[in-house]
Amino acid sequence: MNNAVKNRIKDNAFKYFGIACTSFGLLMLAIFIGNILIEGLARIDWDFITNFPSRNPDKAGILPALVGTLWIMGLTAIIAIPLGVSAGIYLEEYGRKNRLAKILEINISNLAGVPSIIYGLLGLEIFGRIMGMGGSLLAGASTLSLLILPVIIVSTREALKAVPKSIKEASFAMGASKWQTIWHQLLPASFGGVITGIILALSRAIGETAPLIVIGALAYVPFVPASPTDEFSVLPIQIFNWISRPQKGFAINAASAIIILLLVTFVLNGIAMYLRNRWQRKVRW
Amino acid sequence: MPRLKEKIIVTGLASAAIVTILTTIGIIWVLLSQTIEFFSDVSLFDFLTDTQWTPLFADKHFGILPLVAGTFLTTFIAILVALPIGLTIAVYLNEYAPKSFRKIVKPLLEILAAVPTVVYGFFALAVITPFLQMLIPGMAGFNALSAGIVMGIMIIPLITSLSEDALFAVPMSLREASYGMGSTRLQTAFKVMVPAASSGIIVSVILGISRAIGETMIVAIAAGQQPRLTLNPLVPIETITTYIVQVSTGDVAHGSLEYRTIFAAGMALFVFTFILNNISYWVKKKFQEKYE
Structure with a gap:
């Protein structure tokens, strides 16, 4: 051979x-x-979704955890979207040359690599204890907002970067100010990319377990949280709790809750992928 | 007037960006202040050399080594799984696979990356561990092996996508020159493309390691909660992250020594990942091959 x-x-x-x-x-x-x-x-049936957790696996349900996850998603969106998009705009459009921008950039890439459980320790001390939020929804959402901030900032910057210079120059030539250009031209043009990043970041937030356990989210919640200051549980914590129990019935419950969690995650990711593709095809400069 | 409005807006945007710096300061301050208090009760020497970690028992020992050993054992197994498979997939998709195949496979692999880690933990405990127990009789129900393997599966998409980006960035001319010399695809891939993309590949591995060290739920569910200074992958161990979860799910009074142990453990974790992330940043900046 x-x-x-x-x-x-x-x-x-x-x-x-x-x-x-x-x-x-x-x-x-x-x-x-x-x-x-x-x-x-x-x-999975209607009872499983509308029941409270129970010591009896056949009667246990996910209602408080599901509502908690929705609360967390909403509050995190309210806190993280304005912060992340603003920071992204600042870094991409205003702070390109100065020293602060350079520090910010290195800092953000470092933050993206910090394990999520460390954010939990941060939230436990700062939000939970010093700001007195305890193990509330607000403390959880604030912690997760900081966690996903780097993702939103980076994707906002990428989206803004993809808008061609000519658009900006045309706007300036018409006498628009910098902010008018950003608000009326750049943001609408990069909307698809920004929204995609936000959705992916939120889908990551609702799958997070460790930081919420650390700040003191509960494993057993016999009530539906009704305000941001209430204590709470979320689906991943409910799943973790059920996995940790020896009875077979709870393992089945965990699998069922996982289906619901994956459904939410995949739907969010699907929307993000769809928007990304549509936006890429539609916008041809 | 419009000038003033613009100024206010810029200030607002800048303060949003400053939040990220405050986050870093907050993390370092929280970890540092609690860790310093921790070390007023426990000597640094004991922390680094004692071979037992039993802060929750009556006979307290505060040696971080068992937790570090558990963390590195699971990380090592994960990289052993993820590096060869992840890199092979990247090379295959870039050098061998037809474009249409690549277009279908990449989003599917991205799904693997989107799955919440608590779900991977369930997978490790309910599927991989029973399967391995059939092959290896006597393996414990909680062990580093199945947690490490599943963590490796979780990291595959990370290594694949970063390595693929690096391979993709190598100019076509290098590949064509290699083919022109009569090389096969395999020779081109491993003697030209992979070396040319090596900085990107190294970065992907370092980030994979850093990710594995900080991963929490898989090991908390499947690797056990018994700090043990061992390299045996078949027995229950405990990682740094698992310990933090274990304390957080229990009842530990604020301000107690037990409470501070999670910050000391967190500090150790933070230092490891911080060093790795900076090495990867440095490799990326310093060794990135530039082609014109």
Whole structure:
């Protein structure tokens, strides 16, 4: 066998290895979703969604956790969107040259790498204790807002960067001020990208468990939170709590709650992907 | 008047950006102040050299080593899974796969990255552990191996997408020159493309490691809660992150020594990931190959 033949065989071997590795990843995803559907789908009914947690796995439901997740998503959006988009606009349009911008940039890339549980420790001390919010929805949403801020800032900047210079120059030529240009031209033009980043960030926030456990979100909540100062639980914490119990019934409950959580996550990601594609196709400069 | 309005707006935007700096200051201040108080009760020497971590027991020991060992064991297993598979997928998608295939596979892999980690934890405990127990009799129900493997699966998309970006950025001319010399795709991939994209690939691995060190829910669910100075992947261990969760789910009074241990543990975690993130930033800046 000469070298050329050997090399060709090796080349082909790697091709199949590559296919195998790619299939491994996809297979895991399939097993994963299949297993959870088999375990949990039968348990989902209206009662499961409207019941409170219980010591009896057959009667337990996810209502407080589901409402908590919706609260957290809403409050986090209210806090994080204005902050993140404003910071993104500042960095991209105003602060490009100065020293502050450079520090901000390094700082943001560092923050993106801080483990989420550390944000929990921050929230526990600053929001929970010093600002007196305790383990409330507001403390949780504030903590998660800081966590997803880097994601929103980076995607806002990317979206603004994609708007061609000519648009800006045309606006300036018409006598518009810098802010008028941003508000009336750049933001509408980059809307798709900004919104995509926001949705992805929020989908990350509702899947977070560790920081909320650290700030003191509860595992057992026998009431539906009605105001931002109420204590709360969220779906991931409810799932964690059920997984930690030895009875088989709770493992099934966990699988069912996972289906609901994945549904919300995938719907959000789907919307983001759809917007990204539509926006990329529609806007051709 | 409009000038003034613009000024106010810019100030508002800048203060939003400043929030990120306040966040960093807040993190460092919180960790530092609690850790300093912690070290007024426990000596730094004990913290770094004691081989037992038992702050919640009557006989208290405060050696971080068992937690660090648990963290590195699970991280090592995760990278052992994620690096070869993630890099192979990246090379395959970039050098071998038809474009249409790539277009379908990439979003599917992105789904893996969007799954909440508590769900991965369930997967590790309910699927991977029973499966491994069939292969390895005597393996404990909580262990570093299945948590590490699942963490590796979680990190695959991160390594694949960052490595793929790096490979994609290598200019076509290099690849064509290699083919022109009569190389096969495999030789082109590993002797030309991967070395040319090495800085990006190294960054992806470092970020993967940093991600694995800070990962919480998978290990809290599947790896156990028993701090143990061991490299045996078949027995229950405890990672730094799991310890923080364990204390947070229990009843620990604010201001007590137990309460401060989670900040000391958090500080150790923060230092590890901070160093890794800065190395990756430095590699990216310093070794990025520039082609014209």
